[in-house]
Amino acid sequence: MSWLVGVDVGGTFTDFFAAHSDNRSVRYFKRPSTPHNPGEAIVMGLREMCAELDIASETIHRLCHGTTVATNALIQRRGGKIAMITTEGFRDLLEIGRQTRPHMYSLQIDQPPPLIPRQHRFEVVERIDSEGNAIVELSEESVSEALKAIEQTDVQGCAVCFLFSFMNGSHERRVGERLAAQFPRLQISLSSRVRPEFREYERFSTTVLNAYLQPVIADYLTYLEKELRDFVPGTPMGIYQSSGGLMSIGTAKEFPIRTAMSGPAAGAVGAVHTARAVTRPNVVTLDMGGTSADVALIRNYDAGVSFDREVSGFPVRLPMVDIHSVGAGGGSIAWFDRDGLLKVGPDSAGADPGPACYRLGGSRPTVTDANLVLGRLSKGGLIGGRMELDVDASRAAIKPIADRLRFTIEKTAQGMLGIVVANMVRAVRTISVERGHDPRDYALMPFGGAGPLHGAEVARVLGMSEIIVPIAPGILCAQGLIVSDLKEDFVRSGRFAIDAESETRLTKILDSLARDAHAWFEIEGIAASDQRLTVTLDARYIGQNFELSVEFMGTQPGVVPVPANAADIIDRFNAVHEQFYGYSNAEEAVEIVNVRLTAIGKLVAGDAREMRKNNDRAPEPRETRLVWYDADDPVSTPVYNRNAFASGMSLTGPAIIEQLDSTTVVFPGDRLETDNSMNLIIQADISTGASHA
């Protein structure tokens, strides 16, 4: 008898999701966040949850934590004071970056200044060439001078970033040793440890961000460890990483940059879990909150990972769940651009002052106001919520826009929603069609507080016929935490052509990566039967300069899935190229740039499923009200409390379904069913085409 508890810390609320390992029951708990120290809400919330839900603290066998501490520290530039040691001749490289402007035509907007000022970037004499040979040995004397200079500063950490350290990390390691010996309390990030990969600016940037976050995350996790030791002694805690798996606290302290996308990644993994429950392997997720929407593509129950993205204006080269964000949320504000076109977002009223209907001082028209005016949101707000929504305030906020368009308030609100939907559609296209996938082959899974309000329209525009709304769309992230595995990535860079002769070279690299992986399994205490290994090769045609990932999934526990032979790799690469770009060149030679091994430790995850008895009738609606869909006239629409739904029931839209954390809009003609896990499965009536935005 034991519980698995997921904790997701958001800006407003800290959500808890507890799953029982024996009888599969799940419990939710939510309390206000404590932004000054997010750990407080976790510690207090755990105690409160145990008391309120009658859970004995000693029955919690694992905690899983998704954290935004790193993300917020980056956004607010509250990281540590750090120094950098780099190859002679290159201390400005971090500041030069890719020498580009972020906005082509703006004379005023610059890339963000580097996190380490120039006077704290030190050079040492050393050089490694592209083959990994030390063509200039590390000068110990120059290291001594750098250390002397660092002594004069008040830095808390140091990033060590040398050219070609991904080929040969010995110089970085040596400098790391000397730093550790001389400054025992200094936190050190080596680029060959953080991310031993090709392309120096991206590697340095990732390493510097890591060093910058280390002091903040170390304080935070040390606090959590200490407080939790009293309450749940001996209970391990997994920290959620951006790649969509858990890592130990020790790993998180060494590589805090890996938590930069922790929250959204957990949402995507929660979505994978729901996708499995409804047996839909291919899903596009739409996680819409107050200020932005995150979209991700799940293929074959796998939320893809990308290796290249920006965090807070800096490139980060690490595996992260491939999520695309767009400034489209419930608080997004409608406005007229200088050419008279109506726009919605990216500016958001957020939670404070919030939409006009909150009556907290916001007077500009938001997406939430539009939903309220159209009857899609209830005046009573969310079920169980204490806030009444003021529809007159919404109408007053929308009126100036309506007057200028010479539209009714409702038609204006429809226009606003059409635009916010178009913005989300563009984001979905970016992660689907731009990567060679047709969204019509996917189901749409809207979640987050605002996702299920707009899922039906997004699906229609993209020609997607099925919409899945998870049981608890507002806290899918917390749910994702407890259905995740431990995960660690190992990588070796090194270019070589794929041919019969290179097969042994690849095998050798995989052997060495496997040794690392097994050492990690050992440290994390993963039983042999729970070990999974996946091989990913970053490959390209010789002469190309962009790599594509070719994946080999392991089937047997603990066994590295070694590709059969060179021809096998080349065939798979050509297939991936064909999918991405619509063509492949069978006669071209292919080379490998990076070899990655992902180690996964399967955790015994409670299946977050709440069984209910079958009942095929829809319950009585709470009320009936007029709701505007895409036509000029409103439709009389029943409004349901989702808690009253039973599994196996069905209904035909129009319908509004309200619950604690979200509202779902079912368009006229759409068919809704509930499954065993109480997810909503909606067949959109896309044949009419009437709703094309």
Add this chain to the structure above:
Amino acid sequence: MHKSVPPKEVATPDPSALEIMSNAFRSVADETFVALMKSAYSTNIKERRDHSTAIMDARGRLIVQADASLPIHLASMGGLMTALLEKFSGDIHEGDIFVANDPHVAGGTHLPDINMAMPVFRDGELLAFMCNIAHHADVGGAVPGSMAGGMTEIYQEGLRIPVVRLFREGNIQPDLFDLILLNVRLPNERRGDYFAQIASCKLGASRLTDTIAHYGPDTVLAGFDEIITRTTRRMRNAVTGLPDGVYRFEDVMDDDGLGETDIPIKLTVTVKGAEIHFDFTGTARQVEGNINVTRNATQASVCYALKALLDPDVPNNQGMLDLPLITVERGTLLDAVFPAPVAARANTCQRIIDVIIGALSEATPEAAVAAANGANTTAVFSGIDPRTGGGYVYLETLGGGFGGRAARDGKDGVQVHITNTSNLPVEAIELEYPLRVKSYSFVENSGGSGRFRGGLGLERVVEPVAHDCTFNGAGERFTHSPWGLFGGGDGGPGAFFHVDGAGVGKRLPNKPIGLKIRASEAVVIRSPGAGGYGNPSERLEEALRDDEQSGKFDAETLRSHYGKRP
């Protein structure tokens, strides 16, 4: 697969419907941009993103451009359309793909920019074109990279392609393609880049066909008109915000690489209500060297400057392109005619922009900036890779200082104005080419003084590994420094140096041609800094302290710039 939609009534789309439709067009342009970048072979496209994509209408008007497109490519696409419609009107078929690059007969701006256009039809009616343009690392001609100075005729700069049909109704014209590839260096890499452009055209045409089917052709055409009309109105409103008046400025180009120096660019801007007129009368005749500019590139430069000063977020379409009235005399530096060489035109475009900003600085002092590095400092290394025995060409353009601004310093080491291409990672250079980068750094003291100082230039030191290579370069503002504004001081000029085996550096000409660099030697590429903005005596103590502590300026320079302080 695609479900057809019943046609809708055609009226001018309202501001919310139009926003949604232009969103769909932007998606198509962006998707083709990414597709071209990812499937291209050459580092110049994949890493440096020296390419653009756009949708044009059947009349050749620009409707939408991919977000990341380059300003210099704007006009070139329009130029191709004009030439294409003139030559092939009535003879354009589904599945055709047209290709061109020539600045004198096909609307290009220099030969390495290969333009493509593919028509999009609906029920037999020509509705639009999907266009793209990519800078190829070589297009033949006298010197690897096709960018070197020293040429006196366009013929020497590479293969001239008038508007021709590369695909006829879906079929490639193999004879033509063979002819093109035979005339360029590294034909395998070039073929890959051509195919990437072709794939991008086809993808865009297919997406645009879907979009047209979705909205109905009439609605789409009404949308095209409305997008342009609204942008025109938006830009006219912005011009109205400028004080009426006549504004003048002039500057000079360093040289044309063939002995002609101090080449003037003169400008008179007249603002009257919503009209703005750029008159370049008084500018030098076209020159023998390759810094000449065709009219299209002059137009692109004017549009860039106007947009940057007045409304950086205005959409790029024909409404923006057509707004400024431009007077420039045929046969001058800014409207060069056959057989003028034009490879290094970007340097001149940068100067046109400096001149426009200088002229309008009085009318819009908050938006104006001091002269940026004003160049497109170009370095091309070529030779035989001793590891493989194959030839290589490595081309790079360096950023430099950005000018001081009304409320902040100019950025150090960045691409400015007409170009925004990435640098190539040092590790990519050394993996791909038999070259070693010895250092990559800011040029200390190169930012002009001012209340807000100018940005620093960049310096790269490159040496060939185990072989002798050839170096070609093109620099500007190597003689005439970037000027300060409103009392700000000038930035430092750029320079090329040849460092011999003993480590002794020798200053090279501003536009060195075919220079042999031996294995033990190196080339120093130093780009200009930028001018400062406002009176140096008003510079904040805190900023001065940072100038010194960062080591970006030494004490002596600070003393000479700012008097006794700090």
